[in-house]
Amino acid sequence: MARTPANLFMRVRRVDLWLPKLVVAPSFALSLFFVYGFIAWTIYISFTRSGIMPRYEFAGLIQYIRLWETPRWYVALQNLVVFGVLFMAICMAIGILLAILLDQRIRAEGVLRTIYLYPMALSFIVTGTAWKWILNPTLGIEKLMHDIGWESFQFDWLVDRDMAIYTIVIAGVWQSSGYVMALFLAGLRSIDDEIIKAAAIDGAGPIRTYVGIVLPMLRPVFLSAFITLMHLAIKSYDLVVALTAGGPGIATDVPATFMYSYAFQRSELGLAAASAVMMLITVMAVVVPYLYSELRAGRK
Amino acid sequence: MRERQVHGIVRPKNAASTALRLILFAVLGLFVLYYLMPLIVMVVTALKPLEEIRTGTLLSLPRDITFEPTLRAWNSACVGVRCEGLKPYVWNSIAMVIPAVVLSTMLGAINGYALTKWRFRGAAIIFGLMLFGAFIPFQVVLLPMARTLGAMGLAGTVPGLVLVHTVYGLAFTTLFFRNFFISVSDGIVQAAKVDGAGFFGIFFRIVLPMSPPAIVVTVIWQFTQIWNDFLFGIAFTVGDSNPVTVALNNLVASSTGVKEYNVDMSAAIIAAIPTLIVYVFAGKYFIRGLSAGAVKG
């Protein structure tokens, strides 16, 4: 599709040959500097002994060695895996389920859609207080159930170090699953009705129609939902800070909070930069192949 | 976008499908509870006097509805030593969010257009490189960004924050517009080129009038992202120019012995209202905008 043959016999004004490039140039320059320049800076800092402020003497791999000797880093990585996998899987499951259900000619669809989608509009700085309340055993759901008369009800995940990470999943899913729902609903709406009709005529039941025919057609939606969720999971910061601040103890530390805490609370800029580089590598490992395949697909 | 014409797959025909229909509503209703719970807690608590909060439970409805905490949160609660409520900070956020959204959306639109309808050599690479900016963890850029803002004389100012949000919003806005324009037929653009229309002529007269779905998605996305930002706000602004999220955090932490949950919740609601309004009123355009192309990446 690139450079259609039409171009060849068209009277393209000379100025229009370089105007597109000129228009994109400022944004591209900004990206080069503010994204790649800063990444380069961070990578360099990860090879120095920077403490409270950046220092520029090269010091080799010392920060990486220290990073991989820090038990807290392993806690953060393990939490990222647990949180990331559950968060992505549950968001996908709920998002797809809700999208399919909403696609059933529901009268109140507009209202429901808004309700499912609104958490995306709120930051955890805003909802954190409410969430902490709901999950707190002495104030929230547990107390509510006790007051109703269900004395044995127990829901103290927020303060249980083994379970606290799951409360983060609950809140994370709350915020992001609506977006996945919106993506899939949009995808479902863009599928040609004829296909569904044809499936119905063939006698396929609703479940078979969706699982066997409709969902496979939404492969691109899966991919963009996956990428969005993946990067939300890796970047999760507000969420953890607002709910548990990494606690109890360091039980819910994730790489983003680890990096922040070492850079800004502990005056360990070098170590923090090393952890940031690790995060970047993880993101790249997922995103670069995706971008590559996307761009190739766009070219055909 | 056209609304779906065909009936859903689950149709009330007989007893079995009626049951199915009931289950459907039960499931949908259950999720409504899950999604609404934090909001209900916030609203209910904000309207209760402190005494009722202490004696009642999380979800018990207020007996005496009071707007006093809401008013306090708006114009007299203390943020540090300044007791003017959230009002001044809401204005700060507005002053920051409007230019940043407008700038990043405009740049995204023109980038998306140039990258899809005027494919030049390297356009794909440029797009790929720009898109990666959407994925970096923002903590990484705090210090170099601070240094850059300082060198530009923009440290601690609203224009500085506008610049930061514009720069890191570019990847998203370009992505949204690029995906939208890719689904727009090239034929119209080619025809216009044959007619001798130029780069900007086509953009303003043909492409832009077709773009409201993409613009809505982009504006909603950028507005919520920027309004909700906390990290950049805390690092790059000075006391009086703090955005509302930073002020909210300070206010919630400014308790005097007794934590005034109703004022805290009211403040949280105030900070949430602009983005909530955008979602409630523009939410359906958001879905339409997504199905109009943003999805087909």
Added chain:
Amino acid sequence: MTRFRKGTALAFGLGLLMASTAAHAGGTVEVLHWWTSGGEAKAVGELKKSFEAQDGTWIDSPIAGGGGDAAMTALRARVVAGNPPTAVQLKGPGIQEWANEGAVADIDDVAKAEDWDGVLPPVLAEIMKYDGKYVAAPVNIHRVDWLWANPEVLAKVDADVPTTWDEFNATAEKLKAAGITPLAHGGQPWQDATVFEVVALGLGGADFYRKALVDLDMEALQSDTMVKVFDQMRTLRGYVDPGFSGRDWNLATSMVMNGEAAFQIMGDWAKGEFLAAGKVPGEDFLCAPAPGNAFILNSDSFVMFKVLGADRVEGQKVLASLIMSPGFQETFNLAKGSIPARIDVALDKFDDCAKRSHEDLTAATASASLVPSMAHEMAVPRSVRGEFLDVVTEHFNSDMSSQEAVDRLVAAIQRAM
């Protein structure tokens, strides 16, 4: 719309801001601090009032959260940007760290003119100096090792304020049996560490404390005493209520106030909360030194950063002098719950807790049992403190054995050094 315009006007940057405020005789200060709760907010309000009374312009930059962690993020970004605040609430080795970077201004001429050396305890004066010159002005002296108690609750189980940890445990068991939460605690790392250092002082004494938590002596860190300290932490874990995780300290204080809990182990800023609620020491609440017969020192101070503009430099001098004036030290510390950093301020207006604190301070200085607080950044650099906090909080919140905690602590500190 005026507010909107003001916001936009601010946008044009510091240059303009400075120009527009240059007319003020007392100079301009922009103060970065994290005193946003109760007695603290009131105390900083006093400072603002006094500064404005001298025709100065006070720009308030409060950044709440995490015991100053968020404020430190902002500070670093501001210094890197070349736009530091005029004065920053900073303390302990943190002062030296920033001074090492060449970021702080010297206020030695004010200090010399007012003879700060003559009125500050020598231990504290040393911390305020870099390279022999004053770079910071202390506002107060806090004692960390306090036990706050609700007398009514204690009366219910017929107990007195304990003087050893064994007594404490015995009383706590009785309280627990009576259905009362023995210890009001907020599960945040710095609060866990506060309890930890108080326990370390109580079980090991001042010498052990200094060796282990200040000098980072490996032998002391690995000793049996340290194992016992962690054992006691484990015992204390059984005395807190289920909702402790993440709770702010002042909410724990109100639990003692309301009779929901019997004790809190916290520095004397907790007293500010009691006083702000109109409670009377000795009647509504009790203050007693925690076991150990020593004094853990914590002190807040303001560090002046290198700034441009005569207006701001003038503001720094006025502020430094104001902070150290006996009148201010009195009003500020009455509000905050601490005692004046100057030892020559009369304590007539202060309550019994403060007087006790002052007496013990003098005694501890004489007997060399005055030690700086590890949890409150008076003793070790932030990186080392961070390692302490990780291990202490991880141990407190899990079922880690005391020996494992000690081993982890040793490894962590070696890594940080």
